[in-house]
Structure formats: C-alpha cells, structure tokens
Amino acid sequence: MMLExxxxxxGFQNEVGPATDVVHGISFSLGKGETLGIVxxxxxxKSVLSLATIGLLPKTAKATGEILFNGEDILTMSxxxxxxxxxxxxxxxxxxPMTALNPAMKVGxxxxxxxxxxxxxxxxxxxxxxxxxxEMVKIPDAKRKMHSYPHEMSGGQRQRVGIAIALSLKxxxxxxxxxxxxxxxxxxxxxxxxxxxxxTELGIALILISHDLGVIAxxxxxxxxxxxxxxxxxxxxxxxxxxxSHDYTRKLLSALPRRARAxxxxxxxxxxxxxx
Amino acid sequence: MKRLPWSLIVGGTxxxxxxxxxxxxxxxxxxxxxxxNIGNRLKGPGEGGILGSDHFGRDELSMIMAGAWVSLxxxxxxxxxxxxxxxxxxxxxxxxxxxxxxxxxxxxxVLFAFPPVLSAILLAAILGxxxxxxxxxxxxxxxxxxxxxxxxxxxxxxxRDYILAARMSGKSxxxxxxxHVIPNIAAQxxxxxxxxxxxxxxxEAGLSFLGLGIAPxxxxxxxxxxxxxxxxxxxxHLVFVPGIAICTAVLGLNLLGDGLRDLTxxxxxxxx
Amino acid sequence: MRHxxxxxxxxxxxxxxxxxxxxxxxxxxxxxxxxxxxxxxAAPDTLAALRSQLGLDQxxxxxxxxxxxxxxQGDLGDSYTYSTSVSQLxxxxxxxxxxxxxxxxxxxxxxxxxxxxxxxxxxxxLVDMFASLFSQIGIAVPNFWVGLLLILGVALTFGWxxxxxxxxxxxxxxxxxxxxxxxxxxxAIPQAAVLTRVTRAAVIxxxxxxxxxxxxxxxxxxxxxxxxxxxPNAMIPIVTMLGMQISVLIAGAVLVxxxxxxxxxxxxxxxxxxxxxxxxxxxxxxxFAAIVMGINFLVDALYTVLDPRLRVRR
Numbered sequence: 017m018m019l020e021x022x023x024x025x026x027g028f029q030n031e032v033g034p035a036t037d038v039v040h041g042i043s044f045s046l047g048k049g050e051t052l053g054i055v056x057x058x059x060x061x062k063s064v065l066s067l068a069t070i071g072l073l074p075k076t077a078k079a080t081g082e083i084l085f086n087g088e089d090i091l092t093m094s095x096x097x098x099x100x101x102x103x104x105x106x107x108x109x110x111x112x113p114m115t116a117l118n119p120a121m122k123v124g125x126x127x128x129x130x131x132x133x134x135x136x137x138x139x140x141x142x143x144x145x146x147x148x149x150x151e152m153v154k155i156p157d158a159k160r161k162m163h164s165y166p167h168e169m170s171g172g173q174r175q176r177v178g179i180a181i182a183l184s185l186k187x188x189x190x191x192x193x194x195x196x197x198x199x200x201x202x203x204x205x206x207x208x209x210x211x212x213x214x215x216t217e218l219g220i221a222l223i224l225i226s227h228d229l230g231v232i233a234x235x236x237x238x239x240x241x242x243x244x245x246x247x248x249x250x251x252x253x254x255x256x257x258x259x260x261s262h263d264y265t266r267k268l269l270s271a272l273p274r275r276a277r278a279x280x281x282x283x284x285x286x287x288x289x290x291x292x
Numbered sequence: 293m294k295r296l297p298w299s300l301i302v303g304g305t306x307x308x309x310x311x312x313x314x315x316x317x318x319x320x321x322x323x324x325x326x327x328x329n330i331g332n333r334l335k336g337p338g339e340g341g342i343l344g345s346d347h348f349g350r351d352e353l354s355m356i357m358a359g360a361w362v363s364l365x366x367x368x369x370x371x372x373x374x375x376x377x378x379x380x381x382x383x384x385x386x387x388x389x390x391x392x393x394x395x396x397x398x399x400x401x402v403l404f405a406f407p408p409v410l411s412a413i414l415l416a417a418i419l420g421x422x423x424x425x426x427x428x429x430x431x432x433x434x435x436x437x438x439x440x441x442x443x444x445x446x447x448x449x450x451x452r453d454y455i456l457a458a459r460m461s462g463k464s465x466x467x468x469x470x471x472h473v474i475p476n477i478a479a480q481x482x483x484x485x486x487x488x489x490x491x492x493x494x495x496e497a498g499l500s501f502l503g504l505g506i507a508p509x510x511x512x513x514x515x516x517x518x519x520x521x522x523x524x525x526x527x528x529h530l531v532f533v534p535g536i537a538i539c540t541a542v543l544g545l546n547l548l549g550d551g552l553r554d555l556t557x558x559x560x561x562x563x564x
Numbered sequence: 565m566r567h568x569x570x571x572x573x574x575x576x577x578x579x580x581x582x583x584x585x586x587x588x589x590x591x592x593x594x595x596x597x598x599x600x601x602x603x604x605x606a607a608p609d610t611l612a613a614l615r616s617q618l619g620l621d622q623x624x625x626x627x628x629x630x631x632x633x634x635x636x637q638g639d640l641g642d643s644y645t646y647s648t649s650v651s652q653l654x655x656x657x658x659x660x661x662x663x664x665x666x667x668x669x670x671x672x673x674x675x676x677x678x679x680x681x682x683x684x685x686x687x688x689x690l691v692d693m694f695a696s697l698f699s700q701i702g703i704a705v706p707n708f709w710v711g712l713l714l715i716l717g718v719a720l721t722f723g724w725x726x727x728x729x730x731x732x733x734x735x736x737x738x739x740x741x742x743x744x745x746x747x748x749x750x751x752a753i754p755q756a757a758v759l760t761r762v763t764r765a766a767v768i769x770x771x772x773x774x775x776x777x778x779x780x781x782x783x784x785x786x787x788x789x790x791x792x793x794x795x796p797n798a799m800i801p802i803v804t805m806l807g808m809q810i811s812v813l814i815a816g817a818v819l820v821x822x823x824x825x826x827x828x829x830x831x832x833x834x835x836x837x838x839x840x841x842x843x844x845x846x847x848x849x850x851x852f853a854a855i856v857m858g859i860n861f862l863v864d865a866l867y868t869v870l871d872p873r874l875r876v877r878r
Contacts, residue, residue, distance in 0.1 A: 167872065398581075416837055
C-alpha cells in the first residue's frame with residue numbers, strides 16, 4: 017500500500033484545560049492510482065485528517081497513530097524530510113482558490129517556484145514547464161496568464177492554477193480538500209473533470225474530500241464517511257451509496273436534492289455525475 | 293472570573309501611583325518644589341533628598357511629584373479637547389458619509405501634517421510658550437488621531453444588521469449614533485485615551501524641554517532634563533530621575549491601554 | 565495610475581490649504597517685521613520704506629499669492645536676522661536634517677523589520693520576549709532623553725563619537741557622518757520600537773493566510789515561506805506605519821538637534837522663533853509640513869508597487 021493510516025487521532029491543545037479531540041481513530045489505506053472520497057459535514061475532522069497526512073497540522077495539534085507513506089511514518093518525520101516530501105511526493109489542493117494563492121506573486125512564478133524548490137532546474141526551464149502545466153489544466157491564453165496576478169483571474173482559473181501547482185512534480189498522492197466547494201456550479205464539473213482526467217493519466221492516487229456526496233460519487237473508487245471525527249462506514253463508493261450500512265450515510269443521501277438522488281440510484285458510477 | 297491581563301494590572305498600578313502622586317503634590321511634597329537651597333546644590337540621591345537635588349538645591353522628588361501634576365494636567369486637557377473634537381468629527385463623518393466625510397478627512401490630513409512640535413512653534417510665535425500653547429498644539433494633533441479611530445470603528449458598527457433594523461424603524465441617524473454607535477465604540481475610545489495620554493506626556497516633555505512649555509519656576513519633567521544638560525557629568529542623576537519618571541509614566545499608560553484592549557477584545561490577544 | 569493621479573491632486577490641494585493656514589497664522593503674530601529688522605528706534609519713514617520694499621503694505625491676498633509665486637520660483641525672501649536668503653538658509657540646514665532623519669529611518673527599519681519578523685516566527689519565544697520588551701520600553705522613552713543618555717554613556721565615556729556639534733560635510737565625509745551617528749540612534753530607537761510592534765503583528769496576521777499553507781504544501785521550508793511569501797505581503801502595514809512615523813521623526817529631529825547642538829532645520833526653526841524671524845518660521849514650517857505630506861503621498865504610491873491588487877489596469 018502506498019498510504020496506510022492506522023488509528024489516527026488528532027487533538028488540539030487548548031489554552032487551558034484538556035485537549036479537544038477532533039479525529040478519533042481513523043484507519044484506511046490507499047493504493048497507487050486509487051481514488052478515495054472522504055465525505056462528511058463541516059467539523060467532521062476531514063480537513064484535519066488531510067492536513068495531518070501532509071504533515072501541516074498547526075503547532076497546537078497533537079497526532080497519534082501512524083500515517084505510513086510508502087512505509088515511512090509521516091508523524092515521526094523531521095521538518096526537513098517533510099519539506100522534501102511535500103510538493104514532490106504529496107501534493108495538495110485547497111478549498112479557497114481566492115485566498116490560496118499569494119496575491120503579490122505572478123501565477124507563473126508560483127508554479128515555477130514549486131518546481132524550483134525540489135530540483136535544480138534553471139529559471140527558464142521552470143518557466144517553460146510552468147507554461148506547459150498551465151496548458152495542461154486548460155487555462156486559455158496560458159502564455160499571457162503566466163504574468164497575471166491571482167486577482168486578475170476567475171475562481172475556476174485560480175483553482176486550475178492550484179491543481180497545476182499540486183501536480184507540477186507528479187506526486188504519488190494528491191489530496192484535494194473541497195476543491196470545488198467555493199466555485200460556481202457550472203465550473204465545479206469542469207474542475208472535477210480536469211482533476212479526474214489528470215489523476216488517471218498520471219497514475220496518481222487521490223484523496224478527495226467533500227461534504228457533497230454528488231462530487232464524491234462522480235470520481236471516487238472508495239468512500240469513507242466521517243462524522244464528528246469518527247468513521248461511520250467505508251467501502252466501494254457504489255456500495256456505500258446504494259446500500260448504506262449506517263444511518264448517517266442514509267441521512268447524507270436523503271439530504272441530496274431528489275433528482276440527484278434519483279441519478280445515484282439508477283445510474284452506473286461512471287455516469288453518476290451527469291444529473292448532478 | 294476571568295483572569296485580568298497582567299498588562300492591565302501593571303499599567304493600572306503605575307497609572308494609579310502617577311495620578312496619586314500628582315494629586316498629593318498639590319497638598320504636600322517632601323520639600324517645597326520651588327524652594328531654592330544653594331547649600332544643597334547638585335547633591336546625589338540620598339544626600340540631598342531621596343532622589344537628590346538640582347543646581348538650585350531644589351528637591352528632585354518634590355519636583356517630580358509636582359511635574360506629574362503638570363504633565364498629566366496638560367496631557368489630559370489636550371486629550372479632552374482634541375479627543376472630544378476628533379471623536380465628534382469621526383462619528384459624524386461615519387453617519388453622514390458623502391462630501392462632509394471627505395471634507396473631514398481632508399481637514400485631518402492637514403492637521404496630520406503638523407506634528408505638535410511644529411504647531412507649538414507656530415503658536416508660540418503668536419502666544420509665546422506656556423500651557424495654553426502646549427495644550428492646543430497637542431490637541432490639534434489628537435483631533436485627526438481620534439477622528440480616524442472613531443470613524444473606522446463607527447463605520448463597522450454602521451454596517452451591522454441591527455443598525456439597519458433601527459433605521460427601518462425610523463430612528464434618525466443622530467439618535468442611532470447616540471444609542472447604538474457610541475456605546476459600541478466606547479471601549480475603543482477609552483483604549484485610545486490611555487495610549488494617547490502617554491503620547492501627550494511624551495510630547496509635553498519634549499515641548500517643555502525646548503522651553504515652550506509651562507513657565508519656570510513651576511517644575512516640569514521636560515525642563516528638568518533641559519537643565520540637566522549643563523551638569524551632565526557632574527550630576528548624572530539629574531538626567532536619570534526625570535527621564536525614568538517620563539518613561540515609567542508612558543509605559544504605565546501604554547500597558548494600561550494594551551490591557552484594556554485585551555480585556556475588551558480577547559480575539560486581539562491571540563493575533564497580536 | 566488613476567489612483568496616483570488622484571492622490572497627487574489631493575496632495576496639491578492640501579498643500580495649498582496648509583500654506584494658507586500658515587500664512588493666516590503668521591498674520592496673527594504680533595509685531596511688525598520692519599521693526600524686527602531695523603529695531604525699535606528706527607525712524608517712521610525708514611520703516612515705511614522697508615515695509616513697501618518687503619511688500620508688506622499690500623493687501624493680504626496679494627502678499628499670499630506673492631509668497632506662493634516665490635515658492636514656485638524657489639525664492640522664499642530674505643531672512644530678517646540672518647543676512648542670507650531663506651532658501652539658502654534652508655538648503656544649508658537640510659544638509660544636516662536630511663541625512664539625520666534618513667539615517668534614523670534606515671536604522672529603525674534595519675532594527676525593527678528583522679526583529680519583528682523573527683519575533684513573529686516564534687511567538688512567545690526568546691526573540692519575541694526581547695522584542696516586546698524592546699518595543700514597550702522603546703515607545704515610552706523620549707528620544708531627547710535617549711540622546712542625553714548616549715552623550716553620557718557613549719560620547720563622554722568612550723569618546724567614540726562627538727557629544728555634539730557638526731563639523732560640516734567640508735570637514736570630510738566620515739567626521740561629518742560620525743557626528744550624526746548618536747543623534748540618529750536617539751531618533752531611531754523610539755521609531756524602531758513602534759515599527760517592531762507593527763511588523764510583528766503584520767507578519768503574524770499574514771502567517772495565518774491560506775496562501776502560506778499552499779506554499780508549505782509545495783514543499784517550502786518555514787524560512788522560505790517566511791521571507792518569500794509572508795514578509796512581502798506584510799510590507800503594507802509596515803510601510804504605512806513608516807510613512808506615518810515620518811512626521812514623528814521630523815518633530816523628533818527638532819528635539820534631537822537641540823540636544824546635540826546640530827545646525828539643522830529644527831534648530832533653525834527654534835532659533836527663528838527666539839529671534840522672531842517670522843519669514844524663516846513661516847517657510848520652515850511649510851517645508852516640514854510639505855515633507856510630511858510628500859512622504860505620505862509616496863507611501864500611497866508605493867502601495868501599488870507592493871500590492872498588485874491595487875494596480876488599476878489600463
């Protein structure tokens with residue numbers, strides 16, 4: 017297994033009093049090229065889980081258990097080892113494309129920076145590669161957009177830049193934390209398609225985190241349902257959606273708009289998203 | 293009971309001692325602060341009074357106490373005048389908006405271009421030095437300071453939903469300002485008063501150092517330092533004593549301001 | 565660009581208002597310049613002749629516009645007490661005040677930015693505790709007192725730097741600079757204290773922004789993220805405070821020049837007041853106010869360089 021998480025618990029140290037636990041023992045594993053969807057409402061601990069996986073928990077957080085990435089435990093790695101790992105082996109896409117990019121830096125430089133942090137390539141080569149990546153995520157007029165600042169782009173375009181940054185070094189694992197939540201509905205599908213295509217094409221394992229079952233259903237092979245830091249159930253996406261074994265999953269399903277739910281019930285997983 | 297911020301306790305204590313010393317000096321000081329005693333001249337701390345004596349043999353401690361009265365008196369008067377005008381301008385600018393607000397902000401820019409020392413020099417050309425010049429010069433600078441703070445604080449209140457509700461119910465903007473805006477920004481104004489009083493003490497010291505402050509023989513901290521310049525090597529305590537007095541007073545008021553801010557806005561404590 | 569043009573217009577209007585206020589105030593000053601120049605015992609007709617020579621017999625607005633026209637041509641009139649023109653006087657004094665305030669501003673930035681950034685990098689760490697001690701005390705000390713302490717503790721004890729006076733730039737660059745070291749330190753310390761506080765707060769605030777997390781997720785080390793991503797985005801509040809503090813620096817220069825007996829603009833204003841050299845006061849005060857406003861304008865323009873979001877395109 018490329019990623020194996022065993023009994024992960026995360027708590028936050030309070031200013032006074034005992035720590036607040038937000039993740040209570042989550043376990044899962046993920047092989048090369050697989051896609052795992054993690055679904056749950058806000059506050060379920062799914063974002064904390066993803067930050068722990070990339071080793072970016074805030075200093076006040078305390079994590080126990082194991083996060084084995086290619087056999088090595090991320091929780092015991094030094095900051096230097098983590099810096100080497102982040103970006104090159106594990107990439108991450110964040111929820112808010114509006115704030116996730118440095119407002120004072122040109123988009124092209126932000127992509128090139130990711131490349132230059134991990135290899136000794138020249139500035140010119142990095143820029144050429146950044147341009148290729150922008151084209152890969154289908155940004156129109158990429159050459160000109162290289163010199164744009166984030167505020168000059170739309171939300172969807174910025175999220176594409178985020179994807180380009182995360183995929184720039186072809187990591188083994190990509191974590192996408194609510195990548196479409198902040199976007200217009202029409203843009204959401206495009207972003208998901210790009211993400212799905214690239215992950216398949218490059219053979220990258222993906223953890224897709226969302227509160228939206230429709231999004232998960234669209235691309236996840238397996239699904240983990242979380243509620244208040246606990247695992248409710250885990251399994252093949254199709255099975256979880258068709259025959260939920262836990263009440264909470266049923267509640268999530270019934271919270272979907274009726275037409276979307278109908279789509280989930282009758283259609284095969286590959287076409288599920290069309291009616292969303 | 294929530295624990296009080298330590299800065300509030302320390303700052304409050306220093307400020308209380310300062311105010312107490314200033315008030316007491318009006319009834320009692322160890323020695324008359326203006327009494328000249330040539331036999332006692334330039335004595336160090338311990339030999340000529342607890343904090344020593346100056347070139348006229350005057351008691352330093354008594355002069356510091358009396359100086360506290362002057363310092364605080366001038367700083368408070370300047371804040372009272374400048375703070376009041378500034379607050380009114382800021383609150384009205386926030387409620388009226390439009391050209392009136394633009395005009396006030398422009399006036400602020402003009403006032404802001406005159407640091408107190410400059411306006412004091414200009415005023416001293418007309419009025420001569422003295423407490424009035426000092427107070428007006430400091431107050432003129434306080435106007436834009438308070439106007440900016442209250443305007444931005446009031447604008448935030450005006451953007452709230454309950455203001456909208458009050459407007460829908462037909463309340464005039466003057467009434468909304470009095471009933472909703474001012475009570476909600478009062479804490480921020482009080483914090484400013486504490487901090488700006490510290491700044492006022494610093495400025496008063498500077499102006500009386502230049503000889504633009506209150507006239508001798510009334511003691512003032514700034515002039516004590518100006519006098520000390522001549523005896524720098526013979527009597528260094530004359531430099532230390534008033535300097536430490538100014539520093540402690542300002543430190544106390546700043547800590548008090550910080551403490552009050554922490555108390556009224558706990559979110560700030562974490563971020564700054 | 566439109567933003568800059570707008571604030572330039574604002575600057576000019578404010579400058580006009582300021583000059584008018586100063587002129588109005590000087591009008592209220594008791595005493596007759598002709599009498600100040602010639603002395604109390606001068607004959608009435610000599611006084612009248614001088615008055616008309618100085619243009620003092622003309623109406624208020626004419627004199628005001630004459631002053632403005634003179635300002636534009638660099639002709640500020642002649643000093644009543646020094647036997648030179650005001651513009652030459654100001655020029656000479658600027659040779660002291662500009663390097664002094666410039667050095668102080670530079671010094672305060674060099675102290676405060678690294679200190680504030682390092683303090684913010686580890687809140688409640690050792691550097692942070694030192695930084696907050698430094699800024700609390702630094703804000704509370706009067707700069708002229710720091711000057712006195714430096715004279716006492718450095719100049720008179722070790723003799724490394726002069727305790728006062730200025731040899732002039734003709735005496736050689738280094739000896740002139742040497743005379744400005746202690747005064748600029750005195751001027752810089754309270755300034756640095758304020759800036760340290762602002763820097764720390766700004767850096768901490770930016771540290772919590774999402775894009776810093778993005779940078780870390782790319783594999784940026786904490787220090788790379790700090791200097792390449794956080795600090796550039798924290799520059800706006802720092803520069804704003806620096807701009808606002810320029811007026812404090814200039815006011816402080818008046819005091820510090822006094823302590824170190826430096827022949828700068830502050831001393832000039834102060835002496836002109838003592839000698840009732842009204843025309844010097846009037847021009848020096850305008851000059852100071854213009855510098856304050858000019859700096860604020862520059863800061864405003866600098867925003868657009870620091871924050872691309874403020875650049876209005878086309």
